[in-house]
Amino acid sequence: MVTNEQRLACAYLLKVGEPPAPALRSFVSEHGVVAAAEAVRSGEVPDSVATETSARRHIDTAAEDLAAAKSVGARLVTPEDEDWPAWPLLPLTNAAARGLKWASPPLGLWVRGSASLEESLQRAVSVVGARAATSYGEHVAAEMGYGLASRGMTVVSGAAYGIDGAAHKGALNANGRTAAVLACGIDRAYPAGHSTLIDRIAAQGLVLTEYPPGTPPARHRFLVRNRIIAALGAGTVVVEAGQRSGARNTAASAAALGRVLMVVPGPVTSAMSMGCHDLLREGLATSVSSVAEIIESVGLFGEDLVTKPDSAARPTDGLDSEALRVHEALEPRVAHAAERIAEASGVPLSRVRALLPALELTGLAERCESGWRRAKEPV
Amino acid sequence: MVTNEQRLACAYLLKVGEPPAPALRSFVSEHGVVAAAEAVRSGEVPDSVATETSARRHIDTAAEDLAAAKSVGARLVTPEDEDWPAWPLLPLTNAAARGLKWASPPLGLWVRGSASLEESLQRAVSVVGARAATSYGEHVAAEMGYGLASRGMTVVSGAAYGIDGAAHKGALNANGRTAAVLACGIDRAYPAGHSTLIDRIAAQGLVLTEYPPGTPPARHRFLVRNRIIAALGAGTVVVEAGQRSGARNTAASAAALGRVLMVVPGPVTSAMSMGCHDLLREGLATSVSSVAEIIESVGLFGEDLVTKPDSAARPTDGLDSEALRVHEALEPRVAHAAERIAEASGVPLSRVRALLPALELTGLAERCESGWRRAKEPV
Structure with missing residues (x-):
């Protein structure tokens, strides 16, 4: 059981430390969330923690943030909660321990949606890609979202226009599970044009963020948020990506976290597939053309090896x-x-x-x- | 200098031994072409050679074949000729020596076209693919044929409909060099609808075959021919291939010969790209999206590393x-x-x-x- 004091301390620290806050995360692990919050509030912390907390340590809106979350049907899940997705987030903990500071796991997660976080993320695949996707990319993302969700996988993405939205919608159309990880407060809908979609995701699946209510999206927050998308899926599928894109950042994170990185090939004449082909060519990603290949690649079900459709046999096939x-x-x-x-x-x-x-x-x-x-x- | 006797002996053996004839090829290497032909004609040969020659050893049409070739502007190039492409064919010799009987090199090559065989094949890339290609595949093959030829590479292919034809045409349109390897006699045009194309290839580049004049194309001859296409290119690019296709056979040959195997990705919704994606997924091939990437992959020019087009720099790029x-x-x-x-x-x-x-x-x-x-x- 998580005490009210622990939850308030977690909300306070999520407000004070701009993620990722690796020193603060270690400090909390060492001292517990309540003692850590008290030390941060008083300023009696090591220099590394002070650097991450001094700018906002005087701001304590924990109670207001919890109330704001409640008003939009959201809750705060802390590492002390039974529903904390410790296993899916483990690659972040391990990577942070190896010195990858960007990979530091979240201090807590604001969550909309009644589904269990831990259970929903047991079998999850992240599907990401360009916002300026082509109709080919959106078609494939929707098909993959639908197919993965139909087979009991949770489709994780970032609720953006283009590939993200298509993947979420595909999963919703299959009446399956999907989870959107936001780069802003749980009470915000970004992009605004996806506010209905985000509501549908919350109704049928999960919407999560480490940013406290009221936090506006910002460019660096998308990059920081991407580490969570990369971690939550057993593998990450990049459907379309330009040569310079956020999806490539998620891809690099997934690879660094030891997650399976997959890309969908596309026409070499399409700029939106260039990022995917580069990842293939650099040997960083596996090519996937179907849901069956994705499931085979993430290796969640040993029995799910891809069986090729039988090509037409010829009567001369057996001849030497x-x-x-x-x-x-x-x-x-x-x-x-x-x-x-x-x-x-x-x-x-x-x-x-x-x-x-x-x-x-x-x-x-x-x-x-x-x-x-x-x-x-x-x- | 090659004697008339040697050329006649080579023509005789090309008629008698259905390629690949690995025992006959070794026998010729050991005894010289004239003595080998004499032994075959008399039937005084080891059993393995007899198996490859007994059915036709009584047929000596060498003089007629040379005349038939001459009448269509073709010549016979033998391993004793200065112009013999010994270096490009070396992977076949080596593979045969390792016991891969299918890889046995040709006994000689019937050639149309005035270009030097040896010189033309010094820098060559094979471009192959499905006959039932899509317009996407033909477009990419033509672009790659054009681009490779423009950069001084010889484009090797099989003169078939679809990808082969598009690659040849691309090279011709660049006023570059291209070589077609046939699975029938040099005096035949197969497919018939490509007879004009084959004439253009002969006028500007090279048409080659190991089959004597008059030989009809046959299914097994296409497979046997493919080893030569796979050998002659420093690398083989598969532009489109169904899951079961001749192009996959050429691809497997190229890989077995230690040649660089490359595939062009395409839409995962296209059956004609499935063979390419399978090769990628199986780790047998490298993905190539441009001529620059092909040239980088075959590594013919050390200086030709791909330089990415500059993506638009942002003023915030240098910020930590x-x-x-x-x-x-x-x-x-x-x-x-x-x-x-x-x-x-x-x-x-x-x-x-x-x-x-x-x-x-x-x-x-x-x-x-x-x-x-x-x-x-x-x-």
């Missing part, structure tokens, strides 16, 4: 190269003697004499009075 | 994360005191006071009576 050459040397209408077939195929006469009856048995050759001809292929 | 946060916290119209900016950005006040004048110097911030605001971004 000599038999194939003899079969090719047969003409469909005119019959020829074995000697002539040996010459045409270059296969020794003795082998031709052995192979022709075998081809007859499998229905590929016909014996006539004047020799052998090719049988009509079965329809 | 604290400066970026301070800049984001500035408003374009309303000026604020440094204290307020410290709160909004979460950056310590002392750092904000140092960063604001720095941002002013680079034209990103403006000092006003009431504090600081964001400067208009330079157009």
